[in-house]
Amino acid sequence: MKQFRRMAYPYIAWSIVMIILPMLLIVMYAFTQKGNDVLTFKVTLDNFFRFFSDPIFMDVLKRSMWVAVLTTVLCLLLGYPVAYIIAQSSGRKKVMLVLLITIPMWINMLVRTYAWVGILQDKGLINTILGFFGIGPISLIYTDFAVVLGMVYNFIPFMILQIYTALSKLDKSYLEAASDLGANKVQSFLNVTLPLSLPGVISGITLVFLPAVSSFFIPKMLGGGQYVLIGNVIESQFLTSGNWNFGSAISLIMAVIILISMYITKKLDKTGLNEGGK
Amino acid sequence: MKKLIQFKNIVKEFDGNLVLKGINLDIYENEFVTLLGPSGCGKTTLLRILGGFLTPDKGQVMFDGVDICELPPYKREINTVFQKYALFPHMNVYDNVAFGLKIKKEPKDVIEQKVKRMLKLVGLEDFGPRRVNEMSGGQQQRVAIARALVNEPSVLLLDEPLGALDLKLRKEMQHELKKIQQEVGITFVFVTHDQEEALTMSDKIVVMKEGTIQQIGSPTDIYNEPANEFVARFIGESNIIDGIMIQDKEVMFEDKKFACLDAGFAPNEKVDVVIRPEDLDIVPKDQGKLKGVVKSVLFKGVHYETIVETRSGTSITVTMHVSEDKPVVNTEAKEKMSANDFYLDLEDIAELTEADIIARADAQAWDSESEDWISINKVEYEIEPKIGTYPVTFSTKAGTMVSAHMFVREANRIASKEYEEEIYAVNFFKKVDEIKESMALDTDLKTWANASAWSLEDGVMVEITDVVYDFDPENIVPGDYQVTFKTEGYEYMIDTTDKHEVGEEVGLLFGPEDIHIMSRKGSY
Numbered sequence: 001m002k003q004f005r006r007m008a009y010p011y012i013a014w015s016i017v018m019i020i021l022p023m024l025l026i027v028m029y030a031f032t033q034k035g036n037d038v039l040t041f042k043v044t045l046d047n048f049f050r051f052f053s054d055p056i057f058m059d060v061l062k063r064s065m066w067v068a069v070l071t072t073v074l075c076l077l078l079g080y081p082v083a084y085i086i087a088q089s090s091g092r093k094k095v096m097l098v099l100l101i102t103i104p105m106w107i108n109m110l111v112r113t114y115a116w117v118g119i120l121q122d123k124g125l126i127n128t129i130l131g132f133f134g135i136g137p138i139s140l141i142y143t144d145f146a147v148v149l150g151m152v153y154n155f156i157p158f159m160i161l162q163i164y165t166a167l168s169k170l171d172k173s174y175l176e177a178a179s180d181l182g183a184n185k186v187q188s189f190l191n192v193t194l195p196l197s198l199p200g201v202i203s204g205i206t207l208v209f210l211p212a213v214s215s216f217f218i219p220k221m222l223g224g225g226q227y228v229l230i231g232n233v234i235e236s237q238f239l240t241s242g243n244w245n246f247g248s249a250i251s252l253i254m255a256v257i258i259l260i261s262m263y264i265t266k267k268l269d270k271t272g273l274n275e276g277g278k
Numbered sequence: 279m280k281k282l283i284q285f286k287n288i289v290k291e292f293d294g295n296l297v298l299k300g301i302n303l304d305i306y307e308n309e310f311v312t313l314l315g316p317s318g319c320g321k322t323t324l325l326r327i328l329g330g331f332l333t334p335d336k337g338q339v340m341f342d343g344v345d346i347c348e349l350p351p352y353k354r355e356i357n358t359v360f361q362k363y364a365l366f367p368h369m370n371v372y373d374n375v376a377f378g379l380k381i382k383k384e385p386k387d388v389i390e391q392k393v394k395r396m397l398k399l400v401g402l403e404d405f406g407p408r409r410v411n412e413m414s415g416g417q418q419q420r421v422a423i424a425r426a427l428v429n430e431p432s433v434l435l436l437d438e439p440l441g442a443l444d445l446k447l448r449k450e451m452q453h454e455l456k457k458i459q460q461e462v463g464i465t466f467v468f469v470t471h472d473q474e475e476a477l478t479m480s481d482k483i484v485v486m487k488e489g490t491i492q493q494i495g496s497p498t499d500i501y502n503e504p505a506n507e508f509v510a511r512f513i514g515e516s517n518i519i520d521g522i523m524i525q526d527k528e529v530m531f532e533d534k535k536f537a538c539l540d541a542g543f544a545p546n547e548k549v550d551v552v553i554r555p556e557d558l559d560i561v562p563k564d565q566g567k568l569k570g571v572v573k574s575v576l577f578k579g580v581h582y583e584t585i586v587e588t589r590s591g592t593s594i595t596v597t598m599h600v601s602e603d604k605p606v607v608n609t610e611a612k613e614k615m616s617a618n619d620f621y622l623d624l625e626d627i628a629e630l631t632e633a634d635i636i637a638r639a640d641a642q643a644w645d646s647e648s649e650d651w652i653s654i655n656k657v658e659y660e661i662e663p664k665i666g667t668y669p670v671t672f673s674t675k676a677g678t679m680v681s682a683h684m685f686v687r688e689a690n691r692i693a694s695k696e697y698e699e700e701i702y703a704v705n706f707f708k709k710v711d712e713i714k715e716s717m718a719l720d721t722d723l724k725t726w727a728n729a730s731a732w733s734l735e736d737g738v739m740v741e742i743t744d745v746v747y748d749f750d751p752e753n754i755v756p757g758d759y760q761v762t763f764k765t766e767g768y769e770y771m772i773d774t775t776d777k778h779e780v781g782e783e784v785g786l787l788f789g790p791e792d793i794h795i796m797s798r799k800g801s802y
Contacts, residue, residue: 173364176331179351180358181378181429191377195368 029248047249057233057250064230065257067144068213071151075159075208076201078152083163083200084193087170098164101157109154113221116150117141120222142224150222151212159204166200167193202265210258230254279306282342282432282465283328289336290323297323298334299489305433305467305482310459312468312476315486316512321469322361322437324486328467329358329435342432357426358435362442363418365410371397371421372406378429396424399458416447423458433465440475452478473513477501485509502554506796510552517558517770521551521795529795532568532588532768540795550796557792558772560584566785572778573769581773586784591743591765592694594701596727598747598759602710611676613652617641619682619707623689624665632657639682640712640726641672652676659684699740703729703763713754720745729763740765 033042051057086097104112119125120141130136140146170193178188216231223229230250237247283305290298298320305311313321326332327339330351338345346354357378365374373380375396379389397403400420410418419439426434436455440448456479459466470476476483477497485492485500485508493505504510507518521531526541531551543549563569570588577583605616617639622630635641635657643652652674659670665686673679691702706726716722723729723745731740744764770786778784 171364173360173362174366176351177358177360177364177366177425178377179331180329180356181425182352182381183377184350184352187381191381192366196366198368 071212079159087167146222150218158207162204163200166197284340287337312480314476319486320489357431363422396428537790538793552794555773559787563785568786591767593764608678613678615643617682701731703727
């Protein structure tokens with residue numbers, strides 16, 4: 001195996017340049033003032049004070065968390081039954097269903113979100129159809145609904161695939177044992193299937209929550225200009241306001257929040273289940 | 279005793295394979311019943327039908343007089359110990375055992391009492407909080423038993439539960455299971471392919487083969503009076519000899535008549551005679567009912583397993599010509615080459631190919647330094663379909679050459695009427711070095727002599743069990759040697775406490791009660 005170790009060098013070099021260096025830059029920017037050059041660093045915590053003292057930013061942070069939590073919960077509630085159905089089916093049907101979930105992911109997320117703009121806008125597909133029945137137009141786009149819809153649509157495959165993998169790994173003999181011990185289908189599901197699929201649920205939650213909390217183009221496109229989430233704030237600090245230091249500070253705060261939430265889910269994973277081991 | 283379970287003409291098919299071909303079986307209350315058979319005999323399928331995990335295609339399963347075929351597992355008063363235990367990995371031992379009671383919503387204190395009692399029964403009182411993955415196979419097994427028994431089923435099904443355990447633990451668990459069954463006093467239906475396990479634990483054994491029941495009986499019945507050859511062989515090592523039932527209580531085998539206890543066969547009906555190894559005694563040769571020579575002795579821990587041959591099988595003797603020829607050396611090309619003379623049957627000439635000739639002559643060429651094999655490039659030979667001697671020359675690309683002779687003769691085969699088999703072998707030439715270097719001389723001798731034997735009835739190959747020669751392979755010198763190949767004759771396996779010497783002439787003694795007659799007319 002030793003000779004293969006060298007094959008990792010290009011990746012190490014790549015990750016230093018593309019991951020570690022930018023991270024360090026973000027940390028550096030976050031703790032310094034605007035306008036420093038190569039030689040002079042003015043270390044400061046002002047960027048953080050500004051974020052936590054301004055109620056607007058705190059509101060944005062709260063809203064972002066709320067949207068991400070809502071998206072995750074909806075993905076879980078919608079995704080689990082789908083994953084369960086896929087895991088229960090067999091042969092061609094199973095392959096078809098998995099394909100149906102994965103094929104949209106072959107297309108760029110941005111393009112798919114644009115498609116939703118077309119569907120939801122006032123003269124879009126839905127309102128046109130509703131128009132035939134004399135209803136509407138209902139304003140769908142640029143609402144909370146549109147943003148959450150876009151997020152659920154984009155991130156639900158991660159949830160489904162994680163849960164599906166966990167469910168299909170589940171040994172059928174556990175269900176037979178539960179049935180043998182007197183549990184009907186519902187009881188078997190609640191007492192055996194659900195707890196044993198928790199690792200999949202938890203990694204699904206992680207995979208949905210993380211992109212949802214930091215997404216910026218979905219709220220931008222489906223929420224319109226007025227719908228601001230934390231991702232949009234970071235984006236505008238970098239691209240429009242040109243305040244890289246403040247943007248970096250917010251990014252760093254988000255990174256810490258994400259780390260904490262990952263830690264919590266990891267903990268849940270460990271205490272929730274004793275599987276693995278052997 | 280009351281009939282608790284009745285299988286009535288159960289038929290089950292998987293993808294066009296009939297796995298159960300009409301099973302009729304009654305199981306009584308408080309019985310320890312074992313379904314015994316090789317893998318694929320349908321025993322597990324039958325158990326799963328009883329557990330409710332499969333529904334039969336035809337037939338009825340009666341439980342206490344009611345057909346339960348359509349009843350789902352969770353409504354049956356039956357619990358199962360699964361093959362791989364299927365303990366819930368997300369629960370500790372206590373919760374696993376308590377699962378069934380919690381589902382039934384029994385009061386908490388009742389659950390606790392019952393679980394504790396059950397854990398005590400299986401000897402795991404202090405293991406309640408343990409995670410199941412942290413337990414050994416034997417402990418997991420006990421948890422699985424406790425988890426099933428705590429529900430107070432009327433029947434416990436056990437699907438090869440001891441298969442994953444090592445020998446010592448398996449023996450322990452066999453006694454444990456029997457003890458538990460006697461203590462709780464319910465019906466156990468146990469599935470296994472291990473005949474010893476079945477004999478030790480069961481009240482009743484059901485021997486199955488290819489979806490049919492071969493025999494139902496107590497362990498002693500099955501052991502002493504197997505219904506047919508399959509049961510006899512499956513239930514334990516046994517001597518099974520071809521015989522003819524002359525009349526009631528008289529059987530003939532090995533051309534001698536013996537008194538026996540069996541009756542009810544047609545006069546002169548062909549039968550299988552079973553004599554258990556422990557029922558045979560070795561006595562001085564003039565006192566035995568049969569005479570033979572000790573062929574092998576194996577120490578089995580408590581006894582010796584002695585094989586006595588009363589009559590040798592079909593045999594054929596060939597001559598091995600051993601020479602000291604050295605390989606041809608081509609110093610220029612740094613190659614060495616060798617080939618042997620060989621004998622050839624007249625009838626084989628028509629289909630002779632170059633590859634055959636190379637193989638028969640064992641022609642080889644190799645690099646004299648690296649020992650790497652070099653392919654033989656050319657085979658030149660002349661041959662006519664007549665008895666005679668013909669030359670053959672092998673050469674490599676580099677021009678190294680070696681010659682040999684092909685001796686064409688009539689085929690040398692010997693047929694035996696008694697065993698209805700035929701044996702074939704051919705004389706051959708070898709070099710001293712080849713014999714000294716042989717790693718498995720018996721097998722090599724068979725290959726060199728092309729020895730084979732087959733049944734004259736159906737053409738099936740018969741194993742050559744003996745290769746007899748009188749030279750010392752380590753110190754062989756050029757010359758002609760006789761090699762004899764033999765098939766298996768009449769051999770008896772005898773369990774003895776005394777050690778006998780191989781080659782000793784002995785007598786075999788047995789009484790009329792030791793002879794068991796089986797019909798050849800098939801199944802039970």
